[in-house]
Amino acid sequence: MTPHLDSRLPKVGTTIFTVMSGLATEKGAVNLGQGFPDFNCDPRLVHDVTHAMTEGLNQYPPMTGVPVLRDAIAAKIQNLYGRRYDPVTEITVTAGATQAILTAILAIVHPGDEVIVLEPCYDSYVPNIELAGGVVVRVPLTPGTFRPDFDKISAALSPRTRAIIVNSPHNPSGTVWTEDEMRQLQDLLAPTNVFLISDEVYEHMVFDGRAHQSAARFPELAERTFIVSSFGKTYHVTGWKIGFVAAPAAMSAEFRKVHQFNVFTVNTPVQFGLASFMADPKPYLELPAFYQRKRDLFREGLQRTRFKLLPSEGTYFQCVDISAVSDLKEAEFCMWLTTEIGVAAIPLSAFYDAGFDQRVVRFCFAKKDETLQLALERLAKL
Ligand code: PMP
Numbered sequence: 001m002t003p004h005l006d007s008r009l010p011k012v013g014t015t016i017f018t019v020m021s022g023l024a025t026e027k028g029a030v031n032l033g034q035g036f037p038d039f040n041c042d043p044r045l046v047h048d049v050t051h052a053m054t055e056g057l058n059q060y061p062p063m064t065g066v067p068v069l070r071d072a073i074a075a076k077i078q079n080l081y082g083r084r085y086d087p088v089t090e091i092t093v094t095a096g097a098t099q100a101i102l103t104a105i106l107a108i109v110h111p112g113d114e115v116i117v118l119e120p121c122y123d124s125y126v127p128n129i130e131l132a133g134g135v136v137v138r139v140p141l142t143p144g145t146f147r148p149d150f151d152k153i154s155a156a157l158s159p160r161t162r163a164i165i166v167n168s169p170h171n172p173s174g175t176v177w178t179e180d181e182m183r184q185l186q187d188l189l190a191p192t193n194v195f196l197i198s199d200e201v202y203e204h205m206v207f208d209g210r211a212h213q214s215a216a217r218f219p220e221l222a223e224r225t226f227i228v229s230s231f232g233k234t235y236h237v238t239g240w241k242i243g244f245v246a247a248p249a250a251m252s253a254e255f256r257k258v259h260q261f262n263v264f265t266v267n268t269p270v271q272f273g274l275a276s277f278m279a280d281p282k283p284y285l286e287l288p289a290f291y292q293r294k295r296d297l298f299r300e301g302l303q304r305t306r307f308k309l310l311p312s313e314g315t316y317f318q319c320v321d322i323s324a325v326s327d328l329k330e331a332e333f334c335m336w337l338t339t340e341i342g343v344a345a346i347p348l349s350a351f352y353d354a355g356f357d358q359r360v361v362r363f364c365f366a367k368k369d370e371t372l373q374l375a376l377e378r379l380a381k382l
């Protein structure tokens with residue numbers, strides 16, 4: 001007989017992304033729900049990875065990642081954000097950002113420690129903190145604009161606060177923190193012992209001439225920060241599950257203690273392939289323009305509906321207010337939209353503690369133009 005299972009995550013079900021993608025497939029809907037591109041990555045990247053495999057680079061790599069990839073990551077961060085991370089002691093290659101965030105939390109959070117999340121937040125943060133035995137402290141981003149409210153963050157800080165998780169460019173709202181906001185965060189944390197986990201997976205998707213304000217740009221902030229990024233987002237390969245963490249040596253050392261016993265190492269040929277592909281900065285430097293064009297195409301089509309468009313400053317997400325279109329709650333509306341209109345979206349309530357509903361849903365525009373056009377034709381009925 002199976003012993004009684006006392007769940008460590010009693011409130012967790014299947015993620016909304018899996019649920020909506022499943023429903024979209026079942027109903028033949030255009031899937032603008034789960035965030036992933038429906039177009040292929042650069043064939044040169046596939047070539048570089050295949051080449052590594054055929055060259056026999058198929059055994060365990062070093063625990064921290066292959067040196068050429070760590071060197072390439074360190075060089076990119078230095079060029080873009082001006083901070084030098086030592087590739088030997090301060091950069092670790094991870095199995096995607098999801099593993100990086102969990103590992104960082106497990107490395108620093110002791111049972112009973114408080115961790116601040118800014119709601120709405122990506123759905124893995126809260127269960128990650130709970131698995132570490134931490135106490136989740138939820139601070140709302142400003143309703144309507146989703147900008148950080150430093151008075152509220154300040155009020156949430158306590159002697160038991162171990163860390164705060166920040167995500168800019170922000171999933172789901174698409175806001176991008178300004179230089180001034182990052183400085184305010186730096187000043188607020190300066191007198192504390194609080195670590196920052198800076199989820200920067202959308203670092204190369206910022207629009208209208210904005211610059212991504214990486215925590216690496218702010219020397220005092222960087223001293224306390226795990227910077228997390230994901231090649232899945234940057235190179236259109238979400239299924240490869242590869243990313244990295246950059247953090248000061250002492251923090252990286254603790255990170256690696258956990259990392260070596262939850263994944264140990266990450267896919268060798270993909271690491272070598274990425275390292276050679278990164279020699280050309282064009283693909284990530286051109287990403288803002290690539291996605292801005294798709295954002296504009298999608299927004300222009302949505303103007304012809306009764307959805308109210310929220311700003312999309314970065315990421316590959318566009319949020320809309322559904323109030324003028326429907327009286328349904330967000331989640332019910334997304335089910336209805338998928339089933340009856342044939343377009344899948346994600347309710348913003350999925351990024352909050354249970355119960356909060358502001359009548360906003362999220363679309364992903366990382367899609368072929370024809371996919372976006374088809375979705376827009378269907379949405380035009382609204
Ligand atoms: N953080 C955020 C904000 C994300 O949107 C995602 C992508 N779903 C992740 C982390 C996880 O990235 P990865 O696929 O590399 O694990």
Ligand code: GLN
Binds near residue numbers: 033036171
């Ligand atoms: N990051 C993507 C999103 O927010 C996908 C996440 C997932 O499938 N877990 O839609």
